[in-house]
Amino acid sequence: MATYRLAAIIRNPSDELLITKQSPPPPLIGEEYKNYVDSELHDIPSVTLSPLLVDSKLDWVIKGAEACIDQIDLRGFDVSSAIDQVVLQVGFDKSISFEWVFLKYSAEPDFGPVLHIHTVFILGRLKYEVADLPERSQWMSIPNVKSLLANVKPRYIRVGPLVADGLSAELALSTKFTLPPMLQFQEYPSGVVVVPMESRTQKPFSTTNLVVIAPDTIESDIMDPHFVAQGDAIILDPGCHHKMHSKLEEIVAALPRKLLVLVTHHHYDHVEGLSVIQKCNPEATLLAHENTMKRIGSWSLGYTPLSGGEVIKVSDQKLEVIFAPGHTDGHIALLHSGTHSLIVGDHCVGQGSSVLDITSGGNMKDYFETTYKFLDLAPHALISMHGRINVWPLRMLCGYLKHRRDRESTILAAIESGAETLYDIVSKSYADVDPSLWVPASSNVRLHVDHLASQNKLPKGFSMENYQSSQDMFVFKMGTNKFKM
Numbered sequence: 001m002a003t004y005r006l007a008a009i010i011r012n013p014s015d016e017l018l019i020t021k022q023s024p025p026p027p028l029i030g031e032e033y034k035n036y037v038d039s040e041l042h043d044i045p046s047v048t049l050s051p052l053l054v055d056s057k058l059d060w061v062i063k064g065a066e067a068c069i070d071q072i073d074l075r076g077f078d079v080s081s082a083i084d085q086v087v088l089q090v091g092f093d094k095s096i097s098f099e100w101v102f103l104k105y106s107a108e109p110d111f112g113p114v115l116h117i118h119t120v121f122i123l124g125r126l127k128y129e130v131a132d133l134p135e136r137s138q139w140m141s142i143p144n145v146k147s148l149l150a151n152v153k154p155r156y157i158r159v160g161p162l163v164a165d166g167l168s169a170e171l172a173l174s175t176k177f178t179l180p181p182m183l184q185f186q187e188y189p190s191g192v193v194v195v196p197m198e199s200r201t202q203k204p205f206s207t208t209n210l211v212v213i214a215p216d217t218i219e220s221d222i223m224d225p226h227f228v229a230q231g232d233a234i235i236l237d238p239g240c241h242h243k244m245h246s247k248l249e250e251i252v253a254a255l256p257r258k259l260l261v262l263v264t265h266h267h268y269d270h271v272e273g274l275s276v277i278q279k280c281n282p283e284a285t286l287l288a289h290e291n292t293m294k295r296i297g298s299w300s301l302g303y304t305p306l307s308g309g310e311v312i313k314v315s316d317q318k319l320e321v322i323f324a325p326g327h328t329d330g331h332i333a334l335l336h337s338g339t340h341s342l343i344v345g346d347h348c349v350g351q352g353s354s355v356l357d358i359t360s361g362g363n364m365k366d367y368f369e370t371t372y373k374f375l376d377l378a379p380h381a382l383i384s385m386h387g388r389i390n391v392w393p394l395r396m397l398c399g400y401l402k403h404r405r406d407r408e409s410t411i412l413a414a415i416e417s418g419a420e421t422l423y424d425i426v427s428k429s430y431a432d433v434d435p436s437l438w439v440p441a442s443s444n445v446r447l448h449v450d451h452l453a454s455q456n457k458l459p460k461g462f463s464m465e466n467y468q469s470s471q472d473m474f475v476f477k478m479g480t481n482k483f484k485m
């Protein structure tokens with residue numbers, strides 16, 4: 001199942017592109033979130049493309065749309081009203097008419113668990129200049145678009161993924177390295193390739209995003225001591241399922257030999273493909289925090305420890321290492337300098353909240369601190385290893401803070417109303433959640449109770465000793481003691 005949208009590339013006689021300011025998600029209520037506002041995002045205007053309700057077919061509205069009939073038959077969609085909506089969205093007078101030409105069809109990779117959004121790009125050229133645009137819309141030259149995509153200035157306006165996708169051939173920003181056919185990927189921000197690969201991960205996800213940065217230029221071999229590691233390409237979190245290993249082999253074979261491999265943390269849905277890289281490219285060097293490395297164990301090639309603050313050089317691009325504990329105590333994030341995008345491992349997921357691993361040093365205080373660290377960086381895009389790329393990072397991170405704070409308040413309220421054992425606290429504070437999820441939730445509760453204790457927020461009569469001794473009983477009651485990630 002999928003949904004569809006129509007994206008309109010509108011050019012004026014000067015060959016400029018029309019872009020419109022995108023609406024951010026609704027802001028969160030609370031003083032503490034007011035300082036964290038994402039910078040303006042401008043993108044190609046787009047609207048949902050609705051299938052016709054009856055099983056009939058209209059005429060072709062867009063010239064050349066027959067070219068994508070194998071992927072989508074546009075005669076089965078209400079294209080005319082989608083075009084009307086786009087024209088209305090950018091604020092054009094209805095009297096302005098275009099001859100719309102089909103440009104490309106772009107299928108979104110399966111990031112799961114939400115529906116894919118596939119996009120039909122159409123092109124419309126104006127015969128005369130239209131200067132009087134509403135405030136939301138503006139003309140932008142292609143060199144300007146290119147510069148905003150490739151050299152992002154922190155807290156400056158941003159250009160969105162539809163521009164990068166719809167104009168990829170013209171912008172020529174895409175990496176030249178070729179992925180195996182049939183493997184879907186998304187390249188946004190420019191130069192950062194994200195490939196959702198099937199993995200043994202936790203539901204509702206079924207893939208781990210493999211991130212590849214492989215610039216076209218190969219730099220000199222001279223090692224610069226300013227950088228903790230240097231290579232011609234980097235691959236992050238090769239955690240795919242063994243049945244995807246042949247595809248991973250093809251990816252590694254297509255990349256330069258001077259390859260860096262970074263794992264954000266040790267969970268097997270992030271490292272399962274390391275054996276493939278080890279086999280295919282003995283020159284590869286692994287980069288990881290030492291707490292991660294000691295849990296991986298099976299890597300016999302070169303290894304460079306990371307602790308945060310270092311800079312990695314991949315050809316002509318730089319990546320800043322950010323120590324990001326919380327999910328585990330060896331968790332690392334990476335800031336791609338050129339696009340100011342942040343690769344966050346499992347600190348965030350594309351949908352819902354991330355589970356902290358109490359058995360590997362997961363810690364709520366660290367989690368909050370790392371989240372604030374990310375907010376202060378004000379990244380322009382956020383890439384998590386499960387789910388879609390997020391283009392409203394500050395809003396997303398504030399949502400995480402709020403979600404954790406709300407959960408912590410619920411847990412504190414349960415304790416204040418008399419819950420003393422782990423089972424009582426979980427059953428009260430997760431009463432609205434299916435009991436089959438109480439086991440993973442219990443580790444979250446334990447982390448929140450530890451966090452409340454560290455802030456001296458627990459009521460005086462609450463016995464930590466009784467609570468701690470109740471943890472075995474919880475496991476017994478729930479019938480399992482396995483913490484699964």
Ligand SMILES: [Zn+2]
Pocket residue numbers: 265267327346485
């Ligand atoms: Zn994880």
